[in-house]
Structure formats: structure tokens, C-alpha cells
Amino acid sequence: MLDVRRLYMLKTVAARGSITAAAHSLALTAGAVSQQLAALRNDVGVDLLRPDGRTVALTEAGRVLLEHADRILAAMEEAESAIAAVKGTVGAAATLSALPSTVTGIVAPALTKLGSYHPQLTVTCLITDQAQLRELALGTVDVVLGQRYHHLPDATPRGVDLAPLLDDPLLVVTAADQGDGRPVMLRELATRDLAVPPPTTDCGQAILQGCRRVGFTPVPRYITADISAQLTLARAGLAAALVPRTAIDPTTPGIRTSPIADHPIQRLLFAATRHTENTNPTTAAVTAALRTAAEENQAACRLSAFGE
CATH class of the missing domain: 1.10.10.10 (Winged helix-like DNA-binding domain superfamily/Winged helix DNA-binding domain)
Structure with a gap:
């Protein structure tokens, strides 16, 4: 055998x-x-x-x-x-893989709530943007907080279930004394110094393809996947950055954020689990906590946009 x-x-x-x-x-x-x-x-x-x-x-x-x-x-x-x-109880351990850009807005609040609802559950969190769904398929992680950009092909592997959490647009981030906060036409970025992720990343590729759709190929001045570095460069007035909304603390001083008006670059954030006919209470609890945190983050972003 x-x-x-x-x-x-x-x-x-x-x-x-x-x-x-x-x-x-x-x-x-x-x-x-x-x-x-x-x-x-x-x-x-x-x-x-x-x-x-x-x-x-x-x-x-x-x-x-x-x-x-x-x-x-x-x-x-x-x-x-x-x-x-059949047991109907949340287990003692789970492994979550999450994107670095989701830690502040979604992961940390979700794990905090999960700890209060299910204190017996220990969640090991792997923060990475590399091959998350492959790790899910291999069984090395139980839940993935992942992303898919709307204008890029869907590469979800077979045997994976996706639970949509929220649509998360990229915002143009500049120094607070630059611009007026109005929506930006994507084509306007052709003449700006940019701080963007490498094109080998999902976000970098999404920005590259999004700009090409409107007729130009961006030539970045600064290339880094570190969002804090992108925001620092934007705050210093050295570049405009394109950063997911959930990765930006709206109270951050010294920066201004503007939506893209004509051709938004937007990602879907999702919770992914391996497909099973029976719902696993442990992965369901992790997914539910992520969904609640995503909804609260989205509500907070709406309030911030309206200045409330």
C-alpha cells in the first residue's frame, strides 16, 4: 500500500x-x-x-x-x-498567509477580534507576497488573505475557494502641499516622478499594465515594494506613489491622497481556503474575522473620505 x-x-x-x-x-x-x-x-x-x-x-x-x-x-x-x-468547534491552530499591505488595516484587527472570540485558537501568520495560493494548495497554510487585480487575468488554481472581502483601489499619494486632492487622471502620471513596486510583483505589474492601457509606459524614479518607503518618498515631495487604500493610515501627516478618476487600478482582496464539501469551523472563523475587519476598514475609509 x-x-x-x-x-x-x-x-x-x-x-x-x-x-x-x-x-x-x-x-x-x-x-x-x-x-x-x-x-x-x-x-x-x-x-x-x-x-x-x-x-x-x-x-x-x-x-x-x-x-x-x-x-x-x-x-x-x-x-x-x-x-x-461534526464536532462543530473551532480548533487550536491555524496558519494564515497575508500580504504586507493588509497587516495594519485588516490582519491586525482581525487577529485581535479572533483572539477574543476564540482564545484557544493560535494563528500563525506568514506575511509575504510570494506564491500564497501555491502554499495553500500544498497545505502549508490554511487561509490566504490574497489579492487579484481586476484588469489582470485570474490565476486562481483549481481546488481553491475565494471569499471576496473588499475592492481596494490604488490611490495617488503625494506630499500634503502638492496638488489639491482632486481625482487624478491616470495619464497625468506620465510626467511625474513615481515610486512604485517592481514589475515582478502583482502590484507593480498592475500599475504597469494599467498605465499602458492609457497609452504610456511608466519610467519610475524609485522602485521599492516597501510601502513605508513609498510613503516616505511621497511625503518628502520626491515622487508620487500608487498605494492600496487599505495600506494607508488616513491620519498619516504630511501626505495627500487622490483617487484615479478615469482608469482606476483596483484589487479585490479575498480570503482563500482549500475547497471542501464540509465547512471547517476553524478556517471559517478566520475567514469571518477577516471579513469583519475588511468591512470595518471600508467603513472607516468612507468616513475619512467624507471628512467625518
């Missing part, structure tokens, strides 16, 4: 691209992973992996076995969710 742990190792190696990377994510040595994969190879009697430059790739037999492994692992999670649903 095939060992489920070895099937999961095969899935992890296929996703990570190398035994070393898989071992690191599994908190094992490369030798231990190689040994288990060799045992799996002996179980099935055919090679499952082949060298591919500095990485490894699945053989045809490996691809076939991985397809079955995905179904087996999904069935196991379905069984765990079904039992959790």
Missing part, C-alpha cells in the same frame, strides 16, 4: 522544483526526502523523477501518480473537515 506521506513529498518536490527546496519547506534533510522518494519509487516499480538541469521534473509515471495523489490528499482533507464539522 502506498504511503500517504511519501505521496505528499512527491507533490511537494513537484511544486518546489527540487528535493532541496522541498526538504527545506518540510523541515527535513534532503537526504531524508530522497530516501522516502526512493522507497516510493520501489513501491511503484518505476522512476517518478528525472533530472532537469539544476531541478527535477516528473516522469510520465510521476505525473500519473501525482494526479492520484492529489485526489487522495484531497479526500483525506475532506475527511478531516467532515469530522471537524
